[in-house]
Amino acid sequence: MDTRLRVDDVWKSWDGVPVLRGIELSVASHQVVALIGASGSGKSTLLRCVNGLVSVDAGSIWLDESLDVTHEKTNLDDVRRRVGIVFQSFNLFPHMSVLANVTLGPRKVLGRSRDEARDAALRLLDRFGLVDKANGYPDQLSGGQQQRVAIVRALAMEPELMLFDEITSALDPMLVGEVLDSVAELKATGMTIVMATHEMSFAREVADRVCFLSAGQIIEQGTAEQVLTDPQERLTREFLARFLR
Amino acid sequence: MSADVAYVDPARAHSRKRKSRRDVLIGLGSLAVFVLLVGVVVSRLPGWPVVQETFFNLDEFVSSFPQLLSAFWLNIRIFIVAEVFILIVGMVVALARTLQAPIWLPIRVVATIYTDVFRGVPTILVILLLGFGIPALDLQGVPNSEVLWGTVALVLSYGAYVAEVFRAGLASVHPSQRMASRSLGLSSWQTNRHILLPQAVRNVVPPLLNDFISLQKDTALVSILGPIEILRRAQIDTSMSFNYTPYVAAAVIFIALTIPMSRFADWLQARTQKQRRAAATV
Numbered sequence: 001m002d003t004r005l006r007v008d009d010v011w012k013s014w015d016g017v018p019v020l021r022g023i024e025l026s027v028a029s030h031q032v033v034a035l036i037g038a039s040g041s042g043k044s045t046l047l048r049c050v051n052g053l054v055s056v057d058a059g060s061i062w063l064d065e066s067l068d069v070t071h072e073k074t075n076l077d078d079v080r081r082r083v084g085i086v087f088q089s090f091n092l093f094p095h096m097s098v099l100a101n102v103t104l105g106p107r108k109v110l111g112r113s114r115d116e117a118r119d120a121a122l123r124l125l126d127r128f129g130l131v132d133k134a135n136g137y138p139d140q141l142s143g144g145q146q147q148r149v150a151i152v153r154a155l156a157m158e159p160e161l162m163l164f165d166e167i168t169s170a171l172d173p174m175l176v177g178e179v180l181d182s183v184a185e186l187k188a189t190g191m192t193i194v195m196a197t198h199e200m201s202f203a204r205e206v207a208d209r210v211c212f213l214s215a216g217q218i219i220e221q222g223t224a225e226q227v228l229t230d231p232q233e234r235l236t237r238e239f240l241a242r243f244l245r
Numbered sequence: 246m247s248a249d250v251a252y253v254d255p256a257r258a259h260s261r262k263r264k265s266r267r268d269v270l271i272g273l274g275s276l277a278v279f280v281l282l283v284g285v286v287v288s289r290l291p292g293w294p295v296v297q298e299t300f301f302n303l304d305e306f307v308s309s310f311p312q313l314l315s316a317f318w319l320n321i322r323i324f325i326v327a328e329v330f331i332l333i334v335g336m337v338v339a340l341a342r343t344l345q346a347p348i349w350l351p352i353r354v355v356a357t358i359y360t361d362v363f364r365g366v367p368t369i370l371v372i373l374l375l376g377f378g379i380p381a382l383d384l385q386g387v388p389n390s391e392v393l394w395g396t397v398a399l400v401l402s403y404g405a406y407v408a409e410v411f412r413a414g415l416a417s418v419h420p421s422q423r424m425a426s427r428s429l430g431l432s433s434w435q436t437n438r439h440i441l442l443p444q445a446v447r448n449v450v451p452p453l454l455n456d457f458i459s460l461q462k463d464t465a466l467v468s469i470l471g472p473i474e475i476l477r478r479a480q481i482d483t484s485m486s487f488n489y490t491p492y493v494a495a496a497v498i499f500i501a502l503t504i505p506m507s508r509f510a511d512w513l514q515a516r517t518q519k520q521r522r523a524a525a526t527v
Contacts, residue, residue: 051428080430091425095443104439105429157429 003065004029004161004192005050010059010070012045012216019045021216023059027161027194032187034203034224035196037213038239043196046213047163050194051083052076063161081109084154085163088170090146092138098125098149099134105157117156124152128182144175148182155186162186164195200243204228212236298488305490309482313491316478317498320464323396323474327464328457330400335407340437342412356408363405369466372398376470395467403460410452414445451517454510458503465499475499 005027012020020042027033035043048054050061052069061069069079093101102125103117112120125131128148138146147167154162164183168176180202187193187206197203203210204224211221212233220233231237287293341349341356363371375398380389418441426436465476473481475495482491 053424053428076427077430077432080428085428087421087425089421091421093422093425093440093444095447105431108435108439109430153429 002029003027004031004063005194006062006065007046007050008060008062010046010049010061011057012042012049012054013057019216020049020056023216023218025211025218025221027192029192030190031208032193032195032206034207034210035194035213036198036200036203036210036227036239041213042216043213044165047085047165047194047196050161050163051085052079053085077109081157082159083161083163084157084159085165086147086150086154086167088166090138090143090150090170092146092150092153094138097135097137098130098141101138101149102153102156105153110157121152121156124155125149128152128185142175143171144178147171147175147179151179151182151186161192161194164193164197166196166198168197168199198243200228200240212239214239300489300493302488302490305482305486305488306494309479309491310494312482313475313478313495313498316473317475317495319392319472319474320461321502323392323399323464323467324461327396327399327403327460330396331403331407331460334400334404335411338404338408339411339415342408343415343437345433360405360408363401364409366402368399368402368463369469371402372466372469374398375401376467391470392467392472395470395472399460399463399467403456403463406456407453410449410456411445413452414449415441417448418444448517451510451514454506454513458506458510461503461506462499 003026005025007023007025010020010023011018023042023046025033025046035046037043045054049056050069052074056070059070063069063079063082067079067082068074069076092098093104096104099118099121102121103112103114106112106117106120107114122131122134125134128151130145130148130152133141133145133149138149141149151167167183168179171179176199180199183193183195183202184206195203195207207224209221210224210227211218212227212231212235213219214235220227220231220236227236228240231240338356338359341352342360344353372395375394376391379387379394380391422440422444423436426440427433431439465474468474468477468480471477475498479491479495483489
């Protein structure tokens with residue numbers, strides 16, 4: 001299996017406070033990796049380093065073993081074209097219709113024609129049960145619908161890797177299910193996914209591998225079954241005990 | 246009664262309606278009494294006839310009004326031309342101040358100095374400086390029209406204010422919008438163009454209208470250079486009759502234009518707030 005993403009000894013600090021301390025992570029094509037850990041453990045920062053929103057202090061991050069995201073000469077727009085990210089707070093563009101949100105990237109970045117981008121967007125929206133919302137605006141949608149549109153918006157760029165940054169944390173519990181279903185659907189198509197999440201049962205269901213982060217380090221990783229039901233490290237056990245209580 | 250239909254007790258609906266009708270009547274009645282009282286008191290003041298003769302002389306009003314109105318046409322033209330250029334200058338300067346790359350430092354510095362200087366200097370001073378100063382240079386190929394230089398001065402002065410309004414508008418768009426846009430691979434310029442500016446402009450329409458109401462009045466400042474716009478016209482009429490009614494008439498004309506614009510600005514502001522509240526509840 002080829003390696004889609006390799007994070008090699010990455011360090012990052014904010015104003016002298018270390019956030020990532022020597023992260024090593026390797027993700028194969030079509031793999032789904034879940035990052036778990038308390039708030040502030042570095043999950044979000046790690047994801048943002050992968051698509052170049054945050055620049056690392058040391059180490060390197062490789063896409064397909066060929067493009068180093070952290071290299072000074074790397075064009076980050078190229079990286080972001082290949083790596084999709086969905087945020088906790090949706091961040092849809094409120095002044096644009098759902099369709100315009102989804103087609104903006106393909107039209108302006110990939111150079112697709114209006115019709116081409118529109119047809120592709122409608123197909124994607126249809127797949128995620130949102131086609132009847134195509135002409136609606138973000139503020140007319142529920143949180144779950146907005147987050148699904150955000151997923152579709154990232155997918156429309158045909159990324160080779162998707163990053164999910166706690167995408168259900170801002171949602172009403174009633175709406176979490178529909179968003180998780182979308183992620184499961186995405187896994188079924190073979191998408192490579194790295195997701196920071198607090199949904200342990202979902203991680204167990206879809207993740208091929210679970211990594212537990214604490215204070216900027218990966219303390220433990222393995223199959224979902226191993227890490228979530230039979231953790232070897234004290235910190236992992238303590239975290240899960242607090243979570244599953 | 247099916248539960249998915251809004252249900253209001255008919256008796257309660259009736260009493261609410263009666264109460265709101267009563268509130269309107271009380272308001273109007275109280276206003277009428279107030280106006281009547283003020284009218285009676287003012288008209289009985291010992292000085293009132295003189296005041297009326299000097300400021301509210303109907304004959305003077307009627308005779309000066311048509312000329313004032315046609316002179317006002319010049320103010321409107323100055324206003325419209327200035328407004329278009331102010332929007333352009335304001336937008337360009339606001340965007341210039343957002344340029345981050347080190348190579349653009351000179352442009353950023355120039356834009357910053359421009360806003361600092363022209364917000365600090367009184368508009369009338371800029372008008373005098375350009376309107377009398379530039380023709381005095383007697384440069385070849387440079388027009389001497391006082392209306393032109395008066396308008397340029399208004400553009401420079403108001404452009405600085407409007408640039409700051411646009412800048413505040415850009416700052417009012419949440420940083421996560423830029424992050425989301427850049428994450429899609431859009432460049433900094435594309436992000437400005439498609440994501441930040443449209444939202445910024447929407448946010449600043451009410452304060453912009455406020456500046457334009459102010460600009461409407463300040464077109465009268467150009468009168469100091471000599472062109473016969475409405476204020477100069479009123480001044481001429483007044484000096485011929487020693488009656489100040491033409492000034493009042495000019496004021497009425499200004500108000501007739503600014504009041505609809507003020508109400509429009511209020512309406513827009515209320516609508517924007519309503520939209521924000523609606524968006525915030527999702």
